[in-house]
Amino acid sequence: MKTFTRVADHVLLATLKALRLDSRLFDVLYRNKNRKLFTNTYVHQKMLADTIRCQRYHDALVKHVKPDSVVVDLGTGTGILAIFAAKCGAKKVYAIDHSDIIQHAEKLAKREGLTNIEFIHGHSSRFVPNSKVDILVHDQIGSYLFDEKMIVNIVDLRERVMRSDGLILPGHYDLFLEPVQMHSDRVVRHIWDEKICGVDITSLSELEVPYSWYHRFSFNDPGAVDHFLCEPESVLSFDLHTINEESQLPTQLSYSRPVVKGGRIDGFLVYFHARFDDEVFFTTGPEADRAMSWSYQLLRTKPLQYETGQTLNFNIEVDRWSNTNSWRWKCS
Numbered sequence: 001m002k003t004f005t006r007v008a009d010h011v012l013l014a015t016l017k018a019l020r021l022d023s024r025l026f027d028v029l030y031r032n033k034n035r036k037l038f039t040n041t042y043v044h045q046k047m048l049a050d051t052i053r054c055q056r057y058h059d060a061l062v063k064h065v066k067p068d069s070v071v072v073d074l075g076t077g078t079g080i081l082a083i084f085a086a087k088c089g090a091k092k093v094y095a096i097d098h099s100d101i102i103q104h105a106e107k108l109a110k111r112e113g114l115t116n117i118e119f120i121h122g123h124s125s126r127f128v129p130n131s132k133v134d135i136l137v138h139d140q141i142g143s144y145l146f147d148e149k150m151i152v153n154i155v156d157l158r159e160r161v162m163r164s165d166g167l168i169l170p171g172h173y174d175l176f177l178e179p180v181q182m183h184s185d186r187v188v189r190h191i192w193d194e195k196i197c198g199v200d201i202t203s204l205s206e207l208e209v210p211y212s213w214y215h216r217f218s219f220n221d222p223g224a225v226d227h228f229l230c231e232p233e234s235v236l237s238f239d240l241h242t243i244n245e246e247s248q249l250p251t252q253l254s255y256s257r258p259v260v261k262g263g264r265i266d267g268f269l270v271y272f273h274a275r276f277d278d279e280v281f282f283t284t285g286p287e288a289d290r291a292m293s294w295s296y297q298l299l300r301t302k303p304l305q306y307e308t309g310q311t312l313n314f315n316i317e318v319d320r321w322s323n324t325n326s327w328r329w330k331c332s
Contacts, residue, residue, distance in 0.1 A: 044078050044101065047139070050293035052282055057137070058084050060169050060276035064135060065090050072096065074124055074138040074157060079105025079117070081137050086114045093117045094133070096124050125156055132163045143218065143284070143295045145175055145272045146321040151246045158240070171241050172275040174234035176285065177253070179312055179331065181263040182298070186224045188217055190302070211328055217267075218295035225286040229265060229306055230257040232285075234273075246320060254315045262308040268329060270297040299329050 047053060061081070065071060065088035073082040076095035082105070085093045095105060095117050106119045120127060136157055140150040154168060162168075192205035208214070219225075235253050243249075271285040271294075284294040306312060312331060319326035 046293045048078065048080060050291055052289060053139075053291040053293050054080065056276065056280055056282045056291070057081055057139075057169070060280045061085050061088050061137065063277070063280065064167055064169065066134075067091065069135055070094075070129070070131065070133045071135045071137060072127075072129070072133045072157065072161065074136060074153065075140055076105050076119070077101055077139075079108050079119075081139070082117050083109055083112060083114060085135070085137060086116050087112075090116060090135075094120060094127070094129060096120045096122070096127055098123045124153055127157070127161065129161050133161050133166060134163055135167045135169060136162055137169045141274060141294070143297055144270055144321075144324045145173060146246070147324050149322055151240070151243060151322070154240050155244060168240045170274040170276045170281070172239045173237065174273040174275075175236040176232055176269070176271050176273075177235050177299070177314065177316060177329075178232050178269045178271075179229040179265045179306075179314065180267065180269045180298070181226045181229065182224055182266045183226045186219070187266055188300075190300075211325075215300045217298040217300065219286070219298065220292055220295050222286045222288050222290060225269065227261050227263060228269075229259050229261060229263055230312060231260050233257070246322060249321055251319065252315070252317045254313070256311055256313045259306045259308055259310045259312055262306055262310075265301060265304050265306060265312070265331065267298040267300040268314065268331070270299060299327070301329075301331055304331070 061084045065085050067089045069085075069090045071082075071085040071090045071093045073079075073085065073093060073095045076082050076097045077099075078101060079095055082093045082095035086109070093116055095102070095109075097105070097119075098121070100121075102119055102121050109117050109119070136154065138150075138154060140148050140153050142148040142150070158166070158168065192202045192208065194201050233255075235255060236249065238249065269286065271283065273281055273283050273285075274291075275281040282291040283289075284291055284296055286296055290296075314329070314331045316327060316329040318328070
């Protein structure tokens with residue numbers, strides 16, 4: 001079985017997601033894929049180089065960690081958040097990760113002279129502390145917000161190991177799905193609309209698979225977006241302190257909004273705000289001070305022209321938000 005999953009994890013996982021299956025096999029394959037991904041040095045460099053991300057986490061921990069706080073850092077990676085918490089004076093920090101990167105986190109903490117961190121190499125579902133914890137800090141956040149199984153992992157720890165008045169950092173989220181026009185030099189045209197050096201390749205429309213990864217693009221730089229067509233407004237908000245399972249989220253969202261700046265719609269931008277409290281937060285949207293380690297995602301549509309004052313209608317249906325392959329969107 002180990003040989004099989006080593007060769008074909010990504011193929012099976014993609015197949016299961018496409019078929020919208022929710023099974024133990026899906027969970028096993030996801031964990032294996034996730035564990036390998038977060039052993040990758042490049043992934044951690046992106047997070048550590050994100051000064052907005054690191055600063056906001058540091059600000060929140062400085063604000064909320066007390067001398068008697070017991071803290072859990074879920075998915076500690078290189079250990080940076082656990083080290084922040086330890087240096088803020090936490091009585092005890094549990095740093096959990098199921099990838100091998102945790103070995104380097106432990107070395108880093110040792111170099112910092114920290115003795116109040118206990119490193120746990122394994123999956124959080126098997127973690128049982130000696131006493132209830134006060135603060136759960138995490139970065140179980142995908143670029144599509146839900147695609148790192150955040151809700152199931154956080155709720156499991158919240159219910160098993162946290163005090164009833166414990167704090168999750170960050171705990172509150174606002175999801176945005178916004179119609180945008182991309183800058184002319186960043187637009188990725190559909191290949192079946194193209195003529196390249198006089199060659200008409202519109203027959204390639206036969207290759208289109210609806211809602212496939214072809215219809216999604218990732219961007220990191222704020223300059224990729226020319227403008228929003230409508231005034232941005234969150235379509236979904238939730239709090240990890242109160243939500244119990246992903247199925248509590250609506251599986252269909254719709255809105256009708258006036259176009260405040262006319263233009264060509266190239267798709268709908270997926271981004272979010274992550275809030276630690278009423279003052280400390282970060283955004284993954286196309287702003288200059290965005291958290292750069294998360295990409296914002298474009299759900300592509302056929303390019304349509306809208307005039308200021310027209311009404312734009314949007315609908316999205318999902319089986320599970322954490323299975324982004326199940327997302328189905330349209331506008332009119």
